Amino acid sequence: MKVTLKIWRQPDSASQGAMHTYEVDQVSEDMSFLEMLDVLNEQLNTQGEDPVAFDSDCREGICGMCGLMINGQAHGPEVTTTCQLHMRSFKDGDEIVVEPWRSDAFPVLKDLVVDRGALDRMIQAGGFISVNTGSAPEAHSVPVPRDDAVRAFNAAACIGCGACVAACPNGSASLFLGAKITHLGELPQGQPERHSRVVDMVAQHDHEGFGGCTNIGECTAACPKEIPLDVISQLNRDLRVAMAHGH
Amino acid sequence: MASSLDPSHSTATNQPSVQVSDDAQGYYVPGEPLVDPRTPAGPIQDRWTTRKFENRLVNPANRRKLSVIIVGTGLAGGAAAATLGEAGYNVKSFCYQDSPRRAHSIAAQGGINAAKNYKEDGDSTFRLFYDTVKGGDYRARESNVYRLAEVSANIIDQCVAQGVPFAREYGGLLDNRSFGGVQVSRTFYARGQTGQQLLIGAYQAMERQVAAGTVEEFTRHEMLELIVADGRARGIIARNMVTGEIETHLADVVVLASGGYGNVFYLSTNAMGSNVTATWRAHRKGAYFANPCYTQIHPTCIPVAGTHQSKLTLMSESLRNDGRIWVPKNKADCDKDPRQIPEADRDYYLERIYPSFGNLVPRDIASRGAKNVCDEGRGVGPEVDGVRRGVYLDFSASIERLGEDAVREKYGNLFDMYQQITGENPYEVPMRIYPAVHYTMGGLWVDYDLQASIPGLFVTGEANFSDHGANRLGASALMQGLADGYFVLPNTIREYLADGPFEPIPEEHPAVVEAKKSVEDRVAHFLSTNGTRSVDSYHRELGNIMWEYCGMERTEDGLKKAIDLIRSLREDFWRNVKVLGTADSLNQSLEKAGRVADFFELGELMCVDALNRRESCGGHFRAESQTEDGEALRHDDQFAYVAAWEFGGDGALPVLHKEDLVYTAIEMKQRSYK
Numbered sequence: 001m002k003v004t005l006k007i008w009r010q011p012d013s014a015s016q017g018a019m020h021t022y023e024v025d026q027v028s029e030d031m032s033f034l035e036m037l038d039v040l041n042e043q044l045n046t047q048g049e050d051p052v053a054f055d056s057d058c059r060e061g062i063c064g065m066c067g068l069m070i071n072g073q074a075h076g077p078e079v080t081t082t083c084q085l086h087m088r089s090f091k092d093g094d095e096i097v098v099e100p101w102r103s104d105a106f107p108v109l110k111d112l113v114v115d116r117g118a119l120d121r122m123i124q125a126g127g128f129i130s131v132n133t134g135s136a137p138e139a140h141s142v143p144v145p146r147d148d149a150v151r152a153f154n155a156a157a158c159i160g161c162g163a164c165v166a167a168c169p170n171g172s173a174s175l176f177l178g179a180k181i182t183h184l185g186e187l188p189q190g191q192p193e194r195h196s197r198v199v200d201m202v203a204q205h206d207h208e209g210f211g212g213c214t215n216i217g218e219c220t221a222a223c224p225k226e227i228p229l230d231v232i233s234q235l236n237r238d239l240r241v242a243m244a245h246g247h
Numbered sequence: 248m249a250s251s252l253d254p255s256h257s258t259a260t261n262q263p264s265v266q267v268s269d270d271a272q273g274y275y276v277p278g279e280p281l282v283d284p285r286t287p288a289g290p291i292q293d294r295w296t297t298r299k300f301e302n303r304l305v306n307p308a309n310r311r312k313l314s315v316i317i318v319g320t321g322l323a324g325g326a327a328a329a330t331l332g333e334a335g336y337n338v339k340s341f342c343y344q345d346s347p348r349r350a351h352s353i354a355a356q357g358g359i360n361a362a363k364n365y366k367e368d369g370d371s372t373f374r375l376f377y378d379t380v381k382g383g384d385y386r387a388r389e390s391n392v393y394r395l396a397e398v399s400a401n402i403i404d405q406c407v408a409q410g411v412p413f414a415r416e417y418g419g420l421l422d423n424r425s426f427g428g429v430q431v432s433r434t435f436y437a438r439g440q441t442g443q444q445l446l447i448g449a450y451q452a453m454e455r456q457v458a459a460g461t462v463e464e465f466t467r468h469e470m471l472e473l474i475v476a477d478g479r480a481r482g483i484i485a486r487n488m489v490t491g492e493i494e495t496h497l498a499d500v501v502v503l504a505s506g507g508y509g510n511v512f513y514l515s516t517n518a519m520g521s522n523v524t525a526t527w528r529a530h531r532k533g534a535y536f537a538n539p540c541y542t543q544i545h546p547t548c549i550p551v552a553g554t555h556q557s558k559l560t561l562m563s564e565s566l567r568n569d570g571r572i573w574v575p576k577n578k579a580d581c582d583k584d585p586r587q588i589p590e591a592d593r594d595y596y597l598e599r600i601y602p603s604f605g606n607l608v609p610r611d612i613a614s615r616g617a618k619n620v621c622d623e624g625r626g627v628g629p630e631v632d633g634v635r636r637g638v639y640l641d642f643s644a645s646i647e648r649l650g651e652d653a654v655r656e657k658y659g660n661l662f663d664m665y666q667q668i669t670g671e672n673p674y675e676v677p678m679r680i681y682p683a684v685h686y687t688m689g690g691l692w693v694d695y696d697l698q699a700s701i702p703g704l705f706v707t708g709e710a711n712f713s714d715h716g717a718n719r720l721g722a723s724a725l726m727q728g729l730a731d732g733y734f735v736l737p738n739t740i741r742e743y744l745a746d747g748p749f750e751p752i753p754e755e756h757p758a759v760v761e762a763k764k765s766v767e768d769r770v771a772h773f774l775s776t777n778g779t780r781s782v783d784s785y786h787r788e789l790g791n792i793m794w795e796y797c798g799m800e801r802t803e804d805g806l807k808k809a810i811d812l813i814r815s816l817r818e819d820f821w822r823n824v825k826v827l828g829t830a831d832s833l834n835q836s837l838e839k840a841g842r843v844a845d846f847f848e849l850g851e852l853m854c855v856d857a858l859n860r861r862e863s864c865g866g867h868f869r870a871e872s873q874t875e876d877g878e879a880l881r882h883d884d885q886f887a888y889v890a891a892w893e894f895g896g897d898g899a900l901p902v903l904h905k906e907d908l909v910y911t912a913i914e915m916k917q918r919s920y921k
Contacts, residue, residue: 136408143419
């Protein structure tokens, strides 16, 4: 099949960007979306035009490196990562608009590549359990109820791709934040730092310029790992309790 | 018999081997034998304890005066950065991705082994050690493997304390499963995403140290050269991948935790960016490269769909527990709907050839079986370059026996993944699978302390060669990465650092100037070549050569042919590659060009190593060395050694140093799966 691509091109973060139109022929439905862009880039290279820069690494939906706005949807029309989206989700003659993640907190570095360092800095603010190597007790010394372990796991499945931020009309990172708060807060090992964690991470979230959550739910709809919206309720609850305890 | 299971035994059970064949004559220069000066003596179970005591300590007040560069942020690099940061050293951590959390350890599915013996099923440190040496086909250094098994239990404690959400039983205790054909249940797991959860644990521990100021992280930075000054590794040259700036970073010691080199095959289960550049640049500066030909090829991957394919996706080999592998008996049936092919016309070839293990034969046997039937023209699925490369993995019998719901319960996420990629529903149509390159056991040679042949250069995880011999057991890669990063390296690097801080070296030092200039020259070369072919097209062609001649089955003639093909393709690459864009901006073609340039040199060395090793062992199968039944045949009398290759110089032959493998705690045995 043949598709028409409208792609955001921007040489670097200081320059203005613009949409450019390209056509790609002989697209097979078995290609992933990113393989289709690989084909475009081979074409551009041959023509002497700078290939389109985009991020990807594992290409199996787990590293969280890839992420594009495709026809206005984070990761495109399916509930998956951009690398796992395949061209059979499109049809011959389609026009596809491709943009970088939309968020002031994720500045564009080039074309479709953005800087998501803000997510790392939120983890640095408190997204961990303080345990130095070698000081851990025997693994079976603290049993964890299975349901708690399952809920922690479901929240820990977050891959940090930033789709939730890109999809949110407010540019909020609350789903990412709620996922970490829930993951560590569900486990007995995470209790000692539970209050300070939520307070510090929320402060960093706001400092980075992410917007507030107004429970629209676009984040969870766009999440390739289907992190549920209730992690944000957990986040709000933990924050309330921490503040009530004087944090 | 006593010696085969007696850990306290400390006399040799085998003689050093003497190589008679010399297939690689003319392709290498023999070098001095290599003796690891750091392997401890004494009974195997005491060696690590002894070494930890012997290695000098660094006073906490002195640690903040010492600096460590760590390249790579996967399990081995991330865990080491966190641990050395906690200890108070100044750590600089580098990764080419946009965040340390993206490293490819994240993609490991199955689990992590540890000798906890929670199931009381007879597991022990010694049994994990024994299984690992045997699984590696007796080509690993036993002292290292024993230490790996010994620290495995500590890893689980550490990860649980960090909040890694391992699978648990209803009583709240950790669940285990059996994995990769071993008879004990020692594998800890977090659904099919164990690597992700372990990596997030190490990443969070590292980010905590970033906040504490002990670790400084450099994301979107790629190491392009090692700085060796006055005989010691003292730093790296890295390119800032956003601004293009070529940066010099100096330290007291350098750690490479940069992963494996499976992408030399172009198509593999590695991430797109996984590359050999960090270790290869170190090799060119004097670090020996050990056993480069040892490649693990995983049998259960989704087949290639077309020439556009950019990577291959692994599906957990647990699928082989309930799926039956077959191809049509007749070539004429290969393009038919498999459901229309009657039972009598199907060849369940693994069950036929290996009646006792059937579909559960080890990875290399299952892989070679698939290759053989496809070479015969009985493969299924789309034709790519004129050949159908795929075999059926059929769940219809299990669905009939257990019901679709039970199969969904066990394998639902894998079936969904398969359907997402292929567009076919495996509940209705048999899956198609084909082997793919998955892991490389070879890597930079290191001594017992994980130090390379350049003083001050340490190598951990998949980037080194040390623990898996000629083949790696399932769920052991994660174990090694975290063992090295959390427990081994922090206890060995202090012996080296006890002599520091070393004399600071200025940026005008000739070694720094030379390293920086060579990087700048390479960048300038690629951008000024103005050729006609893209980097990817060269990489794909190199990958085809490697897969054809240095893949699942290797022959003397094929390897010699491959070396010629690689040499002429490499020459063309340097003259005719086309890289657009500029040096001072984000330029992904330029990044790839540097990596492919190094893959060319590595690919040739892999072929030379495979050519020299005229035996079949683990992941390395030489057609000239098989039993009458077509099984792999080792030659312990000739090849029970580590092949450590020294870079001979541009245009010169590599130098082969041999480290004899002499076992004291076990005896070597030939395996059989019939």
